[in-house]
Amino acid sequence: EAGVTQSPTHLIKTRGQQATLRCSPISGHTSVYWYQQALGLGLQFLLWYDEGEERNRGNFPPRFSGRQFPNYSSELNVNALELEDSALYLCASSLRLAGADTQYFGPGTRLTVL
Amino acid sequence: AQTVTQSQPEMSVQEAETVTLSCTYDTSESDYYLFWYKQPPSRQMILVIRQEAYKQQNATENRFSVNFQKAAKSFSLKISDSQLGDAAMYFCAYRSGDYKLSFGAGTTVTVRA
Numbered sequence: 001e002a003g004v005t006q007s008p009t010h011l012i013k014t015r016g017q018q019a020t021l022r023c024s025p026i027s028g029h030t031s032v033y034w035y036q037q038a039l040g041l042g043l044q045f046l047l048w049y050d051e052g053e054e055r056n057r058g059n060f061p062p063r064f065s066g067r068q069f070p071n072y073s074s075e076l077n078v079n080a081l082e083l084e085d086s087a088l089y090l091c092a093s094s095l096r097l098a099g100a101d102t103q104y105f106g107p108g109t110r111l112t113v114l
Numbered sequence: 115a116q117t118v119t120q121s122q123p124e125m126s127v128q129e130a131e132t133v134t135l136s137c138t139y140d141t142s143e144s145d146y147y148l149f150w151y152k153q154p155p156s157r158q159m160i161l162v163i164r165q166e167a168y169k170q171q172n173a174t175e176n177r178f179s180v181n182f183q184k185a186a187k188s189f190s191l192k193i194s195d196s197q198l199g200d201a202a203m204y205f206c207a208y209r210s211g212d213y214k215l216s217f218g219a220g221t222t223v224t225v226r227a
Contacts, residue, residue, distance in 0.1 A: 031213070043205065043217040056212050090159060096213075102149070103215060105159035 002027065004093050004106035012112045013081050021076040021109045025093030031055075032074040033094070033103055034066065038087035046089075049074055050096050081113045116141045116208045120218035127196045128226050134181075135191045135221045137206030147209040148182065150191045153220075154202040162204070165189065193223070201225045 005024045013019050025032050034046040045058040049068035063079040072093075078085055088110050092103035117140040127133035139148070150162040165173045165182050172180050177197075181190045193200055206218040 033214070035215070042219050043215075045214040045216070048213055056214055058214065088157060092159075092215075101209075101213070102161060102164055103209075104161065105151070107156070107158045110157075 004091055004104055006089075006091050006106040006109050008109060009107070010110045010112070012114065014114050015081055015083060017081050019078045019081060019085075019111055019113075021078075021089050021091075021111070022073065023076070023091030023093075023106060024073045025091075026104055029093035029095055029104075030072055031094045031096045031101070032068055032072065033092040034074070034076050035090045035092065036060075036087045037090060037108070038084070041087075043090070047076070078111070083113050085111060086113045087111060116143075116210055116216045118206055118208050118216050118218040120206055120221050122221045123219070124222045124224070126224045126226060127193070129196055129198060131196055132192060132194045133196060133223065135193075135204055135206075135223070137189045137191070137218055139187050139189065139206075139208050139216075141187065141208065141210070143210060145211070148180075148189045149207040149209065149215070150178070150180070150189075151205045151207060151217075152200075152202040153205065159205075163191065196225050198225050198227060 007022045031050040037043045048056040066076040068074045088108045090108045092105045094101045094103045119138045146167045148165045163175045177194045179192045203220045205220045207215045
C-alpha cells in the first residue's frame, strides 16, 4: 500500500513569490493535515481538510491557504512568501473514524525562501 | 491549548541497552490520544506507538512500550534492545478533540555501537 506522497521534494522561491505544495493521501483516507516544521519553532499545525472542507486551522496568517480535491489530494498555497516561511512542510492523512484516525505522514517538502 | 513537554533534548544509549524518553502534557480534556513518532535524518515522520487515554493498559509495539500515567499527565517511551536503526529524533504528540496534533520539541536519540 502506497504511503502519503508529497511534491515537490524541494522548492526554492524568492521573497514575495507564491509557493504551491501538493499532497496525496493514503488510498481510502479522507482527511489531510498540513504541518510546518521550522527551525527553532518545532512542528506546528497548519490546516486540516476532510471531505473537501477546511475543518480546522492553526495560528497562521491568511496567506497560508489550501484546498482538498474530490480525490482527497490536497494543495497548500503560501502567498507573499517571507523569509521565515522557510521550513519543512509535512502532510499527513488519516481516516476520520474513531479509533482508526492515526495520522500518517509523508516525506515532506523543503521550502526555501531567498 | 495543549502543551507537550519533552525535557530531554538528547539521549544516548548503547546498542542492545534500554532508553526511556519522557513526555508530559497539559490538558483539561478527558478523552484524547497520545503518540510517539520518530523522524530519522531522512525526515519521514514514522508512527512508533499510539495510546488512547481511556485505556488503562500501556501500549506496546515490539521493542517499544509506553508508561502512561493519566493522573500525572505523563507518557514516557521505553526503547528496549536498542538498535542502530533506532537513531532518530523522537516526538511526543497529543491529539485533541479537534483532530490536530500538538508536538513536543523532540528528543534526539543516538545509539552507540
